[in-house]
Amino acid sequence: MMNLKTLFSTALVLILATAAKAQHHMHMPAKKDTTAKDSTRMDHSMHNMKNMRMEVPMGHAYSLNLPMQRNGSGTSWLPDASPMYGLMIHSKKWMYMLHGNVALRYINQDISTKGSRGGDKFDAPNWFMFMGQRKVGKKGLFHFSSMLSFDRFTEGGAGYPLLFQTGESWKGQPLVDRQHPHDLFSELSVAYTYAFSKNSDLTFYLGYPGEPALGSVAFMHRPSALNNPDAPISHHWNDGTHITFGVATIGYRYDKFKIEASSFTGREPDENRFDFDKPRFDSYSARLSFNPNKNWALQVSHGWIKSPEALHTGEDVNRTIASAIYALPIGEDKSLNATALWGINKTKGHDGENATLLEAAYRVKKLAVYGRYEWVQKSVEELNLAESVYGHELFGVNALSLGLNYDVLNLNKFRTAIGAQVSLYKTNAALDQLYGKNPVGAQVFIRLYPALMKM
Numbered sequence: 001m002m003n004l005k006t007l008f009s010t011a012l013v014l015i016l017a018t019a020a021k022a023q024h025h026m027h028m029p030a031k032k033d034t035t036a037k038d039s040t041r042m043d044h045s046m047h048n049m050k051n052m053r054m055e056v057p058m059g060h061a062y063s064l065n066l067p068m069q070r071n072g073s074g075t076s077w078l079p080d081a082s083p084m085y086g087l088m089i090h091s092k093k094w095m096y097m098l099h100g101n102v103a104l105r106y107i108n109q110d111i112s113t114k115g116s117r118g119g120d121k122f123d124a125p126n127w128f129m130f131m132g133q134r135k136v137g138k139k140g141l142f143h144f145s146s147m148l149s150f151d152r153f154t155e156g157g158a159g160y161p162l163l164f165q166t167g168e169s170w171k172g173q174p175l176v177d178r179q180h181p182h183d184l185f186s187e188l189s190v191a192y193t194y195a196f197s198k199n200s201d202l203t204f205y206l207g208y209p210g211e212p213a214l215g216s217v218a219f220m221h222r223p224s225a226l227n228n229p230d231a232p233i234s235h236h237w238n239d240g241t242h243i244t245f246g247v248a249t250i251g252y253r254y255d256k257f258k259i260e261a262s263s264f265t266g267r268e269p270d271e272n273r274f275d276f277d278k279p280r281f282d283s284y285s286a287r288l289s290f291n292p293n294k295n296w297a298l299q300v301s302h303g304w305i306k307s308p309e310a311l312h313t314g315e316d317v318n319r320t321i322a323s324a325i326y327a328l329p330i331g332e333d334k335s336l337n338a339t340a341l342w343g344i345n346k347t348k349g350h351d352g353e354n355a356t357l358l359e360a361a362y363r364v365k366k367l368a369v370y371g372r373y374e375w376v377q378k379s380v381e382e383l384n385l386a387e388s389v390y391g392h393e394l395f396g397v398n399a400l401s402l403g404l405n406y407d408v409l410n411l412n413k414f415r416t417a418i419g420a421q422v423s424l425y426k427t428n429a430a431l432d433q434l435y436g437k438n439p440v441g442a443q444v445f446i447r448l449y450p451a452l453m454k455m
Contacts, residue, residue, distance in 0.1 A: 015292060026296055050232075061133060062203045063253060063277040070291070073210025073218035075203065075251055075260060079327040080294035082223050083335050083363075084453045087413045093134045098450065100128035101220065103229035105445030109161040109177070114436020115179045118193065119161035124154040125229050127186065127220055141193040151181030152273040161440060163425055164397045166382045167236040168268055169311050176384045177233045183273045185209060187244045198282045199255045208245035208276065209269075213260035214285035214303040216323035216341050218242040222252070223327060223337035226357045226420065227370045228404045229445055233397065234355035234376050237343035238321055241303070243269055248280025258289040266306030266316070298326040312381075318346045333452055336363050351394060353377040366407035368417075374399045383431075397428040402440045405447060418448045 011109030060066035062075055072078045087097040103125050110118020126149060133143040150304035153157070158170045160181045166226070168180040189207035196202070211218065218239040219225045219232055244264045251260035281328035292298070303315040323341035330336060338360040346352040354377050361370035377394045380387055410416075423441040 014417040018021075020121065025108060026277045046199070047343070052234055056058040060193055061131065061152050061274070062141070062193045062205070063201050064139070064193070065198045065201065066253075067106050067455075070297075073190075073221040073239070074187075074207075074247075074296075075213060075288075076211075076217045076299065077258065077289045077297045078217055078221075078223070079291065079293055079297045079325055081327040081329050082325075082337065083327070083329070085226070085450045085452050086453055087211070088453065089283050092200070094132055095134070095433070097129070098128075098130055100126070100450065102126040102448040103419075103445045104448075105229060105443050107161060107229075107441070108444035108455075109163045109441040110436065110439045111442050112436070112440060114439050115434050117207070117434050118163060118439060119177070121160055123160050125160065126150055126154060127278070128181065129187075136192070141195070143191045143193070145187055145189045145191075146185060147187035148181040149186050152184060155179075155243045157181065159275075159390065161441075162230055162233065163423075164376070164378060164427070165231070165233045165235070165385075166378060166381075167240060168271075168309070169272055172311075175418065176308075176382075179235070181273055182207065183243055184271050185276070186444065187211065189247070199253075201253050203249075203251045203253070205247070205249040205251070207214065207244070207247040207249075208279060209245045210242050210243045210249075210264075212244055212247050212262035212264040212283075212285050212286040212303070213249050213251065214262065214301050214319065215239050215287075215296075215321045215402075216299060216339065217325065222325065222339055222359075223335070224325070224339040224361045224370070225372070226449070227361055227419065227447070228359075228401065228403060229370045229373060229419075229443065229447070230401065230421075230423075232357055232359075232374055233251070233399055234341075234343065234357050236308075236376050237345055237353075237355035238323070238341055238378065239318070240268065241285075241305070241307070245269065245277035245418050246281055256291050260287045260289070262303075266308050267310065268308050270310060270411075276357055280306070284317065294362050295327055299323055320344050322347075325363070333363065335363050337363075352381060353382070353394060363441045366417075370405075372399075393428075394432070395428045395431060398426045410451065411453055413451050414447055415451055417449070418445070419447055420444045424454045 063073050067080050069082045074271035086097050089096040108120035131145045131148045159178045162179040165179050167227050189210040191205040223449045232432040236316045246265040249262040262285045263281045265280040283306045289299045300322045303319045321343040326338045328336045341357050343355045357374050359372035376397050380390045399425040405417040405419040407415050407417045425439050
């Protein structure tokens with residue numbers, strides 16, 4: 001605990017010290033520039049342009065000097081070459097954006113009925129975002145984000161079938177082999193960023209709920225995962241904190257680097273998906289992000305999380321995550337997007353539990369082909385198994401999903417696609433009596449989502 005608090009404090013001091021240094025340099029007397037008069041004339045010319053939309057910040061949610069495509073989830077970064085899907089609305093001083101995803105589907109997680117833990121369901125995983133931002137003075141930027149999910153209505157309290165998925169609870173019982181529904185209010189956040197220069201800015205972010213500076217971009221917002229209706233089974237190794245009731249983050253960017261520190265509520269959302277959980281601010285995290293060029297976004301982060309699971313109140317988690325996201329535009333509405341990540345959860349008295357994920361999506365016009373491979377270590381406790389029978393073993397779970405989407409209808413700013421996906425699982429033979437040997441899942445769906453934005 002002391003080591004993580006020391007890391008958090010150090011990150012905070014570094015952010016403030018570096019920002020203060022940047023501000024000091026900004027106020028140093030400037031050398032005379034013989035081109036100053038020409039620049040002034042140009043500035044006045046631009047100012048007098050009739051198109052008032054130029055006043056609206058068209059860039060990043062947390063910087064006046066970064067491209068919009070770098071927006072991830074919370075304050076995380078995507079590559080600058082990432083595709084963006086959404087609907088943009090302008091006013092004189094504000095820019096608004098709508099984004100979302102709905103998959104109307106039938107899913108069966110054990111099509112050959114090999115085991116007793118699979119399930120099937122008609123459902124509709126979904127989420128919707130509404131964001132807005134405006135300049136404050138010449139160097140300030142205000143931003144708000146809201147995210148809603150109607151999962152509780154479409155998935156029920158126990159969520160949807162997903163073999164080997166774990167995390168959170170329903171009616172006092174742990175959710176196993178099911179993905180929990182997300183809260184109605186999944187993000188309500190505000191942020192203010194001050195630009196010291198083109199390469200330097202400082203951001204303050206508050207969310208209730210929100211997302212701390214921990215992990216890679218959440219799966220719903222990664223271009224490599226947008227076509228896949230399922231959450232990763234490593235969800236609680238990487239982006240399990242993407243809905244946190246009480247987050248405060250400070251972040252400083254210098255050129256291609258950003259360092260952030262967060263204080264947040266460690267407890268994951270409770271079973272009531274419509275309420276606002278108690279803010280605790282009992283957990284901490286730090287993250288270093290680096291975008292070396294327009295095609296890559298790299299990050300490493302660590303968090304000390306106080307009692308995340310309500311059914312295991314005495315268990316704190318130390319979580320470390322490293323990730324790399326890649327984006328390559330190939331042509332008009334053609335792109336390749338990929339993500340690689342590793343995470344580890346460590347609780348006192350237990351071995352560390354690792355997770356790795358590799359996913360990619362290739363889009364050509366109306367067709368998107370995608371895949372995801374995961375290897376995750378699930379404990380006896382995670383899978384809700386009897387220790388008297390299975391001991392304290394960690395089970396390595398291999399999961400491979402392959403799927404495709406094809407757009408069948410374009411309605412102005414929105415698209416409708418039909419899709420299909422198959423999932424293959426392999427784990428320790430000791431679990432065959434529960435899951436069957438190498439179970440196979442499948443699903444078909446109709447996906448509704450906004451069109452690609454032309455940047």
